[in-house]
Amino acid sequence: MTKRPNPNPEFDLFIPLMGDLPLKxxxxxxxxxxxxxxxxxxxxxxxxxxxxxxxxxxxEAIPAYGMATIWDADILIWAASTLNRMREQGVNDLPRxxxxxxxxxxxxxxxxxxxxxxxxxxxxxxxLQTTSISTSIRxxxxxxxxxxxxxxxxxxxxxxxxxxxxxxxxxxxxxxxxGIVGERSLLTMHQDYFLLTGGLERALYRIARKHAGNQKGGxxxxxxxxxxxTGSDSKPKEFxxxxxKVVEADQLPDYTMEMAATADGSPAVLFRLRGExxxxxxxxxxxxxxxxxNRVEADRRRAAEVDDLMDKLARGR
Numbered sequence: 001m002t003k004r005p006n007p008n009p010e011f012d013l014f015i016p017l018m019g020d021l022p023l024k025x026x027x028x029x030x031x032x033x034x035x036x037x038x039x040x041x042x043x044x045x046x047x048x049x050x051x052x053x054x055x056x057x058x059x060e061a062i063p064a065y066g067m068a069t070i071w072d073a074d075i076l077i078w079a080a081s082t083l084n085r086m087r088e089q090g091v092n093d094l095p096r097x098x099x100x101x102x103x104x105x106x107x108x109x110x111x112x113x114x115x116x117x118x119x120x121x122x123x124x125x126x127x128l129q130t131t132s133i134s135t136s137i138r139x140x141x142x143x144x145x146x147x148x149x150x151x152x153x154x155x156x157x158x159x160x161x162x163x164x165x166x167x168x169x170x171x172x173x174x175x176x177x178x179g180i181v182g183e184r185s186l187l188t189m190h191q192d193y194f195l196l197t198g199g200l201e202r203a204l205y206r207i208a209r210k211h212a213g214n215q216k217g218g219x220x221x222x223x224x225x226x227x228x229x230t231g232s233d234s235k236p237k238e239f240x241x242x243x244x245k246v247v248e249a250d251q252l253p254d255y256t257m258e259m260a261a262t263a264d265g266s267p268a269v270l271f272r273l274r275g276e277x278x279x280x281x282x283x284x285x286x287x288x289x290x291x292x293x294n295r296v297e298a299d300r301r302r303a304a305e306v307d308d309l310m311d312k313l314a315r316g317r
Contacts, residue, residue: 021108023189024080026179028137030187030206032057033231035073037199041066046231059231060132065123068131068150070202072124074109074194076150079172080180087181096177102156102165110194118165125154125170138175148175190253201246203230208255208271218272220260226269243269 034057036042043066046059061067083094102121106113111121128150139146150173157167172180179185187209196202207229212219221229227239234242247257247269260270 021081021085023077023191023193024084024180024186025077025189025206025209026080026176027185027187027210028179029073030210031229032137033203033229034059034133035070035203035231036061036067037070037203037230037232039069039071039199042069042233043067044233046233048228048231054136056136058134060134061127062130062132065126065130068124068127070199072127072150075105075124075128075170076172076176077189077193078105078108079170079176080186083180084186094181096152096174097169097171099167099169102168105168122156125151125156129154133175138179146175148173150176192253196252198246200230200232200242201252203232204243204246204257205252205255208252208257212255212271212273214273216276218255218270218276220262220268220270222262223267223269240267 032055033046033048036046043061043063045061046057046067048058049056059067079098082098086094100108102118103113106117106121111117129152131149132147133149134147137146152171152173153169154171155169156165158164159166189209190205193202193205196205204226207221207226208219211221223240223243224236226243227234227236232239232242244259246252247259250257254274255271256274258270258272260268262268
């Protein structure tokens, strides 16, 4: 018996949960303030412009749903990771519409699967579809901006008998899709990113991953620039307090953080690979231990010389 062709094969594509799926995110969104850092509803727009004015971003929300949050962005990370895996497996025509189940998606982004989690998932999908983004990024020069939403549409299927969630689909907007499938457009993220509970922590990790990368010596960024890049709506004094709290906790995957200063004395943060930081700390401890041993040996030699001199003096009397 021949299976009847599906007139819409995109919607028939079912993406299973892949426990070891490498996390991927778009380079262009990691260093700029595309998402709200707070879980409470935000309707105040985010407006960002690079120092040279070449790159700008404006994020707007409708009051009914509020702005897409940095936790909502986990769904986009899942989509990018899934499409990247499909590409590695040799799939030629990567779809804009992905099909999974609510349960598998929640497990993939390390959420619980309670009834409330399903409600929050639906709210996240609504925010991703209704948040409006305008930006100069990837906009053709003949235009001044590109405008889009994160998702074009989504569906959640419910069992008619039990009212329990079943399958679901997410359709990425063209801008998001093109950013994912573009060559060298993705960066690998640490699997523990989903476990970061603070919005500022998540934003700082994304910024560090984009800028610090694997470079030796780390990357230093002014505090005021970090505030702009995160899109925080906190006052500078409050942002500084929250930032210092994150620095003191030092819980980011991959990177250590420490307060620093730029050449002109401006407060800054140094992001450095944990492996490098640990190696430097070990080297410093070994050097200090060697200096201690050298001092002990020098003291021993001096004591021996003094004893020898005293013996000679005693014999000469």
